[in-house]
Amino acid sequence: MANNEDLLKKIIAHSKEYGFIFQSSEIYDGLSAAYDYGQNGVELKNNIKDYWWKSMVQYHENIVGLDSAIFMHPTVWKASGHVDAFNDPMIDNKDSKKRYRADVLVEDYLAKIEDKIKKEVNKARKRFGDDFDEKQFLATNKRVLDRQAKIDEIKGRFVDALEKNDLVALKKLIEDLEIKCPLSGSKNWTDVRQFNLMFSTQFGSLSEGANQIYLRPETAQGIFVNYLNVQKTGRMKLPFGIAQIGKAFRNEIVARQFIFRMREFEQMEMQFFVKPGEEIKWFNYWKEERMKWHLSLGIPESYYRFHEHDKLAHYANAAFDIDFDFPMGFKEIEGIHSRTDFDLEAHQKMSGKKIQYFDNEENKSYVPYVVETSIGLDRTFLAILTFAYTEEKLEDGSERVVMKIPPFLAPIKAAVLPLTKKDGLPEKARKIMDNLKYDYNCHYEEKDTIGRRYRRQDAIGTPYCITVDHQTLEDNTVTIRERDSMKQERIPMEKISGIIGEKICSVL
Numbered sequence: 086m087a088n089n090e091d092l093l094k095k096i097i098a099h100s101k102e103y104g105f106i107f108q109s110s111e112i113y114d115g116l117s118a119a120y121d122y123g124q125n126g127v128e129l130k131n132n133i134k135d136y137w138w139k140s141m142v143q144y145h146e147n148i149v150g151l152d153s154a155i156f157m158h159p160t161v162w163k164a165s166g167h168v169d170a171f172n173d174p175m176i177d178n179k180d181s182k183k184r185y186r187a188d189v190l191v192e193d194y195l196a197k198i199e200d201k202i203k204k205e206v207n208k209a210r211k212r213f214g215d216d217f218d219e220k221q222f223l224a225t226n227k228r229v230l231d232r233q234a235k236i237d238e239i240k241g242r243f244v245d246a247l248e249k250n251d252l253v254a255l256k257k258l259i260e261d262l263e264i265k266c267p268l269s270g271s272k273n274w275t276d277v278r279q280f281n282l283m284f285s286t287q288f289g290s291l292s293e294g295a296n297q298i299y300l301r302p303e304t305a306q307g308i309f310v311n312y313l314n315v316q317k318t319g320r321m322k323l324p325f326g327i328a329q330i331g332k333a334f335r336n337e338i339v340a341r342q343f344i345f346r347m348r349e350f351e352q353m354e355m356q357f358f359v360k361p362g363e364e365i366k367w368f369n370y371w372k373e374e375r376m377k378w379h380l381s382l383g384i385p386e387s388y389y390r391f392h393e394h395d396k397l398a399h400y401a402n403a404a405f406d407i408d409f410d411f412p413m414g415f416k417e418i419e420g421i422h423s424r425t426d427f428d429l430e431a432h433q434k435m436s437g438k439k440i441q442y443f444d445n446e447e448n449k450s451y452v453p454y455v456v457e458t459s460i461g462l463d464r465t466f467l468a469i470l471t472f473a474y475t476e477e478k479l480e481d482g483s484e485r486v487v488m489k490i491p492p493f494l495a496p497i498k499a500a501v502l503p504l505t506k507k508d509g510l511p512e513k514a515r516k517i518m519d520n521l522k523y524d525y526n527c528h529y530e531e532k533d534t535i536g537r538r539y540r541r542q543d544a545i546g547t548p549y550c551i552t553v554d555h556q557t558l559e560d561n562t563v564t565i566r567e568r569d570s571m572k573q574e575r576i577p578m579e580k581i582s583g584i585i586g587e588k589i590c591s592v593l
């Protein structure tokens with residue numbers, strides 16, 4: 086199971102060494118919180134996108150896709166509330182000059198107390214063995230109860246300060262909890278200030294009187310402003326959804342933890358338009374559906390949990406996160422929000438255009454309500470790496486790192502490897518490669534010993550290695566090696582494609 090910094094470091098190093106992820110502009114010492122996906126990374130990323138798109142748009146007859154522009158009219162962001170309210174509270178430590186998110190400092194403090202409770206539970210489980218009753222323990226153990234009471238008290242003050250936007254109360258909470266700067270160790274803090282996360286830029290040339298516009302901080306608004314276009318041209322009936330994959334930009338105050346929190350990232354969002362009053366029913370439906378989607382990747386349930394929002398965003402009347410057990414602990418990977426009619430109503434008001442749905446059955450028009458599912462593509466990528474990264478000690482005493490990426494998402498599905506570079510083996514292997522490459526992303530390699538080549542394919546998560554040897558020339562059979570079990574089997578050449586297909590299609 087995850088939950089250690091060491092694992093994150095290993096994943097970062099492995100991602101670079103094997104062409105998954107590089108620091109942006111690395112030759113200029115990098116740009117913080119921006120990353121490039123390398124030759125294997127882009128394949129994995131595309132496969133995740135493809136799977137999400139298929140499970141949303143292709144499998145649901147009432148969901149259609151969209152690809153809206155990143156640049157949008159500046160009033161969009163006024164209407165959506167982002168100009169006034171898309172802020173994070175920031176605080177600086179005067180000694181280290183380091184900047185932090187004030188809310189994250191408190192959240193980390195709370196997480197530490199939660200960790201202590203977890204440790205108590207684990208200790209007790211070991212002590213009592215099979216007789217251990219976790220529920221009863223949590224409800225009766227004095228130390229746990231004291232800690233829980235402390236969490237509740239802090240949370241009460243925290244949520245109150247956030248809801249009232251009371252930055253003085255937030256600073257007082259940080260002071261009362263005696264939170265120290267992890268770098269300087271001091272409690273010498275500035276006041277808490279609000280910081281708007283949107284990037285802005287100039288649109289058009291200055292001579293034309295350029296407008297200030299924003300890089301979108303979410304893809305959702307592109308869907309809202311196209312609601313009428315899609316509903317009318319697609320003759321969509323409620324309930325229906327519009328799905329979109331695309332870049333989003335946020336000037337995050339603290340952007341650490343690799344691709345978990347980036348300033349440029351990708352979202353996969355779906356806005357589901359429903360009849361007012363039916364939103365909670367659909368919210369519950371999508372909450373469950375989205376969790377099923379995550380589990381369909383083949384990652385065990387223990388990596389996931391639901392997390393109900395303590396403080397609702399300005400547009401929501403219900404919100405849950407799906408959290409994933411990243412190397413840094415449980416953190417949000419996807420949000421499911423009941424956004425009411427907030428966005429469509431706001432765009433209707435600001436644009437002066439009627440944005441409504443005519444309900445034939447009820448013979449009246451209304452502004453639909455919206456349930457949103459919003460998943461981070463990069464965080465999904467990191468989740469898969471977290472689950473997949475495996476160090477193994479083998480029977481012969483050697484070690485290997487194998488990426489147990491779900492086969493249908495693996496960057497390369499099969500590697501074709503002639504045992505030697507001579508005796509006509511490369512020519513035979515090339516023929517196999519040519520047959521497979523129209524259906525699957527395959528890799529051909531003849532350099533190095535076969536053992537080394539297997540290790541390299543393990544390290545990028547290739548489910549199958551196909552080895553062509555002298556026997557192949559005689560009877561058209563090859564050995565096929567499976568990544569996780571490392572089992573090798575001799576099969577006729579014509580069976581290769583079917584075996585790969587069966588493995589990678591099992592989830593689709």
Ligand code: GAP
Nearest residue numbers: 303305345346347350418419420459460461464
């Ligand atoms: N339209 C709703 C929305 O944008 P959000 O919870 O702010 O909601 C949705 O973002 C998802 O986008 C998150 O669950 C996360 O996976 C991803 N995300 C948000 N900020 C991110 C960042 N700075 N870097 C990487 N992914 C991010």
